[in-house]
Amino acid sequence: MAEQAYMVEGATGAWEVVIGLEVHAQVTSQAKLFSGAATAFGAEPNTQVSLVDAAMPGMLPVPNAECIRQAVRTGMAIGATINKWSRFDRKNYFYADLPQGYQISQLYHPLVGEGAIDIALDEKDPDGSQKSIGVERIHVEQDAGKLMHDQHPTRSYVDLNRSGVALMEIVSRPDMRSPAEAGAYLRKLRSILRYVGSCDGNMEEGSMRADVNVSVRKPGDELGTRTETKNVNSVRFVMAAIEYEARRQVEVLESGGRIVQETRLFNVESGTTRSMRSKEDAHDYRYFPDPDLLPLELEDAFLDDCLASLPELPDAKRRRYQALGISAYQADVLTAEVESARWFDTLLDAGAEPVRAANWVTSELFGALNRLGRSIVDSPVGPAQAAELLALVADGTLSGSLAKQVFEVMLDTGDAPFRIVEERGLKQTSDTGAIEAVIAEVIAKNPNQLGQYRGGKETLFGFFVGQTMKAMGGKANPAVVNELLKKALAG
Numbered sequence: 001m002a003e004q005a006y007m008v009e010g011a012t013g014a015w016e017v018v019i020g021l022e023v024h025a026q027v028t029s030q031a032k033l034f035s036g037a038a039t040a041f042g043a044e045p046n047t048q049v050s051l052v053d054a055a056m057p058g059m060l061p062v063p064n065a066e067c068i069r070q071a072v073r074t075g076m077a078i079g080a081t082i083n084k085w086s087r088f089d090r091k092n093y094f095y096a097d098l099p100q101g102y103q104i105s106q107l108y109h110p111l112v113g114e115g116a117i118d119i120a121l122d123e124k125d126p127d128g129s130q131k132s133i134g135v136e137r138i139h140v141e142q143d144a145g146k147l148m149h150d151q152h153p154t155r156s157y158v159d160l161n162r163s164g165v166a167l168m169e170i171v172s173r174p175d176m177r178s179p180a181e182a183g184a185y186l187r188k189l190r191s192i193l194r195y196v197g198s199c200d201g202n203m204e205e206g207s208m209r210a211d212v213n214v215s216v217r218k219p220g221d222e223l224g225t226r227t228e229t230k231n232v233n234s235v236r237f238v239m240a241a242i243e244y245e246a247r248r249q250v251e252v253l254e255s256g257g258r259i260v261q262e263t264r265l266f267n268v269e270s271g272t273t274r275s276m277r278s279k280e281d282a283h284d285y286r287y288f289p290d291p292d293l294l295p296l297e298l299e300d301a302f303l304d305d306c307l308a309s310l311p312e313l314p315d316a317k318r319r320r321y322q323a324l325g326i327s328a329y330q331a332d333v334l335t336a337e338v339e340s341a342r343w344f345d346t347l348l349d350a351g352a353e354p355v356r357a358a359n360w361v362t363s364e365l366f367g368a369l370n371r372l373g374r375s376i377v378d379s380p381v382g383p384a385q386a387a388e389l390l391a392l393v394a395d396g397t398l399s400g401s402l403a404k405q406v407f408e409v410m411l412d413t414g415d416a417p418f419r420i421v422e423e424r425g426l427k428q429t430s431d432t433g434a435i436e437a438v439i440a441e442v443i444a445k446n447p448n449q450l451g452q453y454r455g456g457k458e459t460l461f462g463f464f465v466g467q468t469m470k471a472m473g474g475k476a477n478p479a480v481v482n483e484l485l486k487k488a489l490a491g
Contacts, residue, residue, distance in 0.1 A: 006178030008216065010250040015216045017246040018223055019176035021238070023189060025074075025168045025199040026143070026207035027067045033142045033166035034061030034104065041205050045148075045159035053164040055099035060292050067166040068296065070198035071111050071140050072306045074168060077196050077313055078135055080115025084298045086139075088290040097145035097158050105141035105169075107287045111296065112138035117172075117192070118315065119184040126318070126332040133185050134173035143167050162206075168199070174213065174223070179239035186210060186235050187336070191314050194338045203233045210238050212266075214245040216253070224249070225259040229266050229273050241266040245273050317341055324354035330362050339376050343383055350387035357390060364404070368411055380411050389417040401474045402426050427475065432484060435468070435476050439488050442467045453489055464489065 007014035032039060035052035052059045075082050087109040090102040114136060121129040145163040149156050170189065176182045190208060193199040201208050210233075215226035227249070229241045244266075249259050264273040312320070314335045321331035335341045340361075347357050365386070369379060381389075389406060392398045398406060398421065409420045421427050442464060443450055453460040468481050 006180070007219075008246050008250050010254045012254055014219065015246070015250045015253075016219045017177060017242065018174050018215045018217065018226070019178075019182050019242055020174035020213040020226075021172045021176070021182060021185065022211040022213070022228075023170040023172075023186070024143075024209050024211070025170060025193055025201075027070045027140070027166035027168055028198055028200060029064060029066045029070065029166055031064050031066075032164040033064055033067050033140065035164055037164065039165050041202075041207070043161055045157070045161060048161045049163065053099070053160055055101075061104065061290075063293065063296070064166065067140060068111065068298075069302075069306055070196075071138060071168050072298070072303065073196050073310060074170075074193060074198045075112030075115060075138050076307055077192050077310060078115035078117055080135060080138065081113035082298070082303060083109065083111060083113055084303075085109065085295055086111045087295045088293045089287045090290045091141075092286045095144065096156065097147050097160070097163070099145070099160065099163060103142060103144065104290055104293070106139035109295075110137045110139035117185060117188055119181065119188050120332070121181070121184070123184070123332070124329060127322075127328040131175075131181065133175045133181075136171045136173050138168050138170050141167050141169060174215075174226075179242040182212070182242055183235050183239045186238055188314075190235075191336060191338070195311055195313055195341075197311075203235075206233060209233045212238055212241050212245070214242055214249070215259070216246055216249045224253075225261050227259065227262055227264050227273075229264045230276065232266050237266060237268055240271050241273060244271055248273065314341075321354070321358070324348075326354055326358040330358045333362050333366075334358060337376070343376050343379070346383035347386055350384050352387045352390050353394065356394070357386075360386070360390060364407060368407070372411070380414055381407070385410060385416060392417055392421065396477060397421065397427055399474065399476075399478055401469075405474075432480060435472070435480055435484055436488070438471045438476070439464075439468055439481075439484055442471060443488060450489070461485070461489070 006017065008017060026039075027033075029039060031037060032050070032053065035050040037050040037053055038048045040048065052061055072082055086106060088104050089107045091105045091107070092102045094101050114134065115138075116132045116134050118130050118132050120126040121131055143162045143165040145158055145160040147156050147158055151157045172185065176185060190201040190203075193208070194201045199208055203209065209231045212229040212232055213226045214229070215224035217224045227245060229245060232238045232241050245264070252259060260278065262278050263276045265276045266273050318331040318335045321334060322328055326334070334344050344357070344361055347361070348354060365379070365381070369376065372380075374380070389398075389403060389410070392406075393400065393403045406417050406420050406426060409415065409424070410417060413420075446464070446467065449460050449463055453464070464485055465478070465481060468485065469476055469478070
């Protein structure tokens, strides 16, 4: 069945939404793009500022090779063209948090050219319909500082800690047609960045944020005028901003107005956007090549090293998991976050059977971590302990219900599963003699159910299984119980 296209219904009919995202991702690096100043989050204001960042006279920028390397690796991860020759440009504008009076960026000759990111249109069926979202370019640029308006009743303060921090601006093509597609694209991009290690993807701390370009049109018409909603810092807010802005634009157009190309801001409290300023065209920034920086010329050996350093990426890892018999949905869940995938890989390396391990991790472990409000990174149970627990189930030492009991103790104490089994007497029994004795006792106590079962009410078999397991404190081997019960009830 074809997927229903997302449309905004107006008084004059359906409108199509056209979406593009410009994602600013802070490059993982110990230093800024053109200086040696630190980049740690949460430092006291103006404590991570070099003379270059503060634009002191005579200070010259020097490119940070690690920032260039991380941007190239990101481009390679999305199959993009890497431009062996690129150039920095000055983007001129004046604002209090921009000490130089210009930003060093790349307009005409970016470091990374065209690539693509594949998204699943149905997260419950990641192998179903997919869509390729084009990436137009990735360029590197320096961030501006930050104005703080709440520190003084009549003045604004400036914090230059972010001034000069390296950013990758990842510019998509206007290929997305719904808030859900934009959300899927942003999640996939974040996942890739975190696998590569080029950005930590922490949107709450501002190390990844999106400018959201939205326009509407009647199906089949040419592209409409777009607005840009700046600095949206969560997937949920990006989707909400698109939803609101699309509906707003439809209402404006249907009431006889026109859409103005402008920059807008998203209010997270009200879920609305508001006008910030009219959108400048590129020539208003008076771009020109930065005279203090030579063009970047990348050598083949550098590119080979970048390619060799890439890890197994989410799509490849998901395909590998599916080849092990893991379902497409579980493989998608396990690979969505790089920490979960690494944890699961360690579990497999410890000898866990893949399908059983995937079932346990996605249900028992993730459920427990969610209940405890913890992430896989600070899980009380490590992969080695989990492998031991699963091995005890596989060899018949523990039943499923006993394994749940042991797991709860592991979460509380951090003890190894075998030790818990020994100390608490939780070992499953397959002693046929002991089980047969209990079965005989259960049958003797329930003559009415026995008569009904032998009279053809076979659903009562589950009743006898439950009574037997209860009498044995859940420690009987279920397979042995089933086998012996069938014989005893056949009488």
